[in-house]
Amino acid sequence: MRILIVGAGIVGTATAFELAGDGHQVTVLEQHAAAAEQASFASAGLLAPSLLIPWASPSGDSRLARRLLGGRATMRLMQGAGLTGLAWLWRWLRAGRQAQAGQRLQALAQLGQASLSRTRDIAQAMGSDIESSPGTLVLLRKLAHIELLQPLLEVLAHCGSALRQVDAETARLIEPGLATDVPLAGALHASDGQSANCRLFAQLLRQAAQEMGARFEFNTRVQGLTRSASGAINGVQLAGAPFSVQASQASQLQADAVVLCAGLAGAALLRPLGLRLPLMPVYGYSITAPVRDEFHAPQGSVIDPQHRITISRQGQRVRIAGGAELGHAGGLHDAATLRTLYLALSGWFPGGALASSPQVQVWRGARPMLPDGAPLISPGPAQGLWLNFGHGASGWAQACGSAQALADLIAGRRPALDMTPFALSRF
Numbered sequence: 001m002r003i004l005i006v007g008a009g010i011v012g013t014a015t016a017f018e019l020a021g022d023g024h025q026v027t028v029l030e031q032h033a034a035a036a037e038q039a040s041f042a043s044a045g046l047l048a049p050s051l052l053i054p055w056a057s058p059s060g061d062s063r064l065a066r067r068l069l070g071g072r073a074t075m076r077l078m079q080g081a082g083l084t085g086l087a088w089l090w091r092w093l094r095a096g097r098q099a100q101a102g103q104r105l106q107a108l109a110q111l112g113q114a115s116l117s118r119t120r121d122i123a124q125a126m127g128s129d130i131e132s133s134p135g136t137l138v139l140l141r142k143l144a145h146i147e148l149l150q151p152l153l154e155v156l157a158h159c160g161s162a163l164r165q166v167d168a169e170t171a172r173l174i175e176p177g178l179a180t181d182v183p184l185a186g187a188l189h190a191s192d193g194q195s196a197n198c199r200l201f202a203q204l205l206r207q208a209a210q211e212m213g214a215r216f217e218f219n220t221r222v223q224g225l226t227r228s229a230s231g232a233i234n235g236v237q238l239a240g241a242p243f244s245v246q247a248s249q250a251s252q253l254q255a256d257a258v259v260l261c262a263g264l265a266g267a268a269l270l271r272p273l274g275l276r277l278p279l280m281p282v283y284g285y286s287i288t289a290p291v292r293d294e295f296h297a298p299q300g301s302v303i304d305p306q307h308r309i310t311i312s313r314q315g316q317r318v319r320i321a322g323g324a325e326l327g328h329a330g331g332l333h334d335a336a337t338l339r340t341l342y343l344a345l346s347g348w349f350p351g352g353a354l355a356s357s358p359q360v361q362v363w364r365g366a367r368p369m370l371p372d373g374a375p376l377i378s379p380g381p382a383q384g385l386w387l388n389f390g391h392g393a394s395g396w397a398q399a400c401g402s403a404q405a406l407a408d409l410i411a412g413r414r415p416a417l418d419m420t421p422f423a424l425s426r427f
């Protein structure tokens, strides 16, 4: 089949890789000049355990609702959130308490596991360094904090990824750079946890897909999908599809199917087809700094569940990520959140990173999030249209599994996972 993919983030490049591998003629349309320039640019990098990535699933924790504003807030309502943001937040909080929440968590955990295995296989076949670091440690200032994670830990144990509880001394043996003066009651250790560089992997996937014949049309913006009988606008022609694609470049493209991997833009692209999806940008930050001292820097990844912060090793750099803002806040960086991140970095790993170096990179990105925390991996609302977006806080951890499942659906193969929790019909 001739397949058009919209978007070359981690999800779009993984999808191009799988579809080109299946022998399809793939063309990727991307508005930026390179792959992974938006949400996939500087994610925290955590691959596993995907369920423990902060904000990866809706929270049934009612304390969160009371902590929306203020300097130490976790999810924050910012300027521009409006009533849409409030309504979305209410759905997100409610989703964590729904009867089917447990089933959804299990589906997300299974998608994460399948994705991890596919990512590792691809990385090994490529033989490239993707700045991968093994092991994930969940830091517990108080042992009572385990309670907050209990539903997630139960699902992980059920899926065969149980975490080992260790005392503070053992935690410091696993991560020798951990500060000795920060109170630490213990930790949970996932020895099969992993982090790696999402942007680097997206670029490698792009290259590998190109080698299999996929074409990437950069600086090409798809303006919308509209219903039409014939489907020819701006040279993009869809054979027999009841909708058309309008792109900014007049390339002579013909396709039998379109896959939307446009991340946050997925909802807007579908609106002309009469679909209104509750997809929200949940903004967060990452700060990346060069390693200062090998011994004091993190070796793998750590998660601070209380502040929903992650610190991961990315080659010769350390990346700290956190914050969750609803609303655009005029595009301005939130000073309080950045301060918390810098403090957490120097607090947990003193002397580990050169946090005041000119090479420090501060990034604000938007997690494309649906209120139940699960992505859309599904046939779309029109024949020949497929969806693979809305991966929220764990798009890197789910990209390769999602792409493989979507390629199965397009080929008429039965995916290894039950795809019901990821279907469009749930909205």
Ligand SMILES: Cc1cc2nc3c(=O)[nH]c(=O)nc-3n(C[C@H](O)[C@H](O)[C@H](O)COP(=O)(O)OP(=O)(O)OC[C@H]3O[C@@H](n4cnc5c(N)ncnc54)[C@H](O)[C@@H]3O)c2cc1C
Residues within 6 Å of the ligand: 006, 007, 008, 009, 010, 011, 012, 029, 030, 031, 032, 035, 036, 037, 038, 039, 040, 041, 042, 043, 044, 045, 046, 047, 053, 220, 221, 222, 223, 261, 262, 263, 264, 265, 266, 282, 283, 284, 285, 286, 310, 321, 322, 364, 365, 366, 367, 368, 388, 389, 390, 391, 392, 393, 394, 395, 396, 397, 398
């Ligand atoms: C602070 C932070 C930390 C994170 N940490 C993690 C983590 O540790 N682990 C994890 O798994 N995930 C993490 N994430 C989430 C992860 O980054 C996203 O889920 C993932 O990058 C989404 O990938 P995507 O390909 O769907 O979207 P994107 O990377 O945004 O890709 C979409 C692409 O579509 C293109 N596009 C959009 N509209 C059009 C159009 N009209 N025409 C042409 N092209 C278009 C865009 O330019 C873009 O390149 C984090 C996110 C943030 C913000």
